[in-house]
Amino acid sequence: MKVSSKGEYALRALLVLGQHQGNVMTIQEISEKTLVSINYLEQILLQLKKFDYVKSKRGAKGGYLLQKNSNEINIGEVIRNLEGPLSPMSCASITRYEPCPLEAGCQLKPLWSLVRDTIAYVLERTTLEDLLLNRINLLEGEKIIVNK
Template sequence: MRLSSRGEYALRALICLGSDGGRLVSISEIAEKTLVPINYLEQLLLQLKRNGYVQSKRGVHGGYKLSRSANDIVIGEVIRNLEGPLAPMGCVSITSYESCPLEAGCMLKPLWALVRDTVAELLDHTTLKDLLDGKVYSNQ
């Protein structure tokens, strides 16, 4: 899994929108609160809109807001939609498998599979509401 600034900044924007009680938030206010440049934020919000996480309204009193409940936005889904597979290596990816000539006897493959499963478990059991409430999933 490679988390780029795109994933990080998109999650910041979702947290910002989720903490504003459903009101429309201007892009300049989101940029100010998240420290994300407006030009980059516009691209991210468009992608989040296409993926069904946010909705927008144009005009003087326009802005962005969540299109779903924060409890229905799963962080693992958001990251996969923005960044791609969670697997650290292609040979253990469930959705984007890539073969490797060393795979048959590879002693690292079980480690990469465990990393994939652990990350997926955490992200797939964490919602935006959990983040807003300061609760991060733990199976312990």
């Protein structure tokens, strides 16, 4: 799994909107706080709107605001919606599995599955609220410790 600039910028925009939850922000304000160009940000906000993470308000005092509460926005879901599967290889993907001719005796597939499961475990248990409140999951040894 690789998070592109689109995924990174979408999370930045959600964080900025979350910091101003309930308030409408112009695209210019969001752009200044995220350091993302207005043109690219418009495309990203349209996708976030399509998935019901944000809503827009028209008019002189228009702009964007969160559609959901920050505790309802799951980071794993956001990344999957914008970037696709979390698996590093298609043969280990749950949502977009593609068979491989070497799969039957493949000794790498368990590794890719573990990577997929670990990434999914962390992202699916993280909400926008967790990020806003700096409640990030820490990996320590073989245990995942949740700071909540």
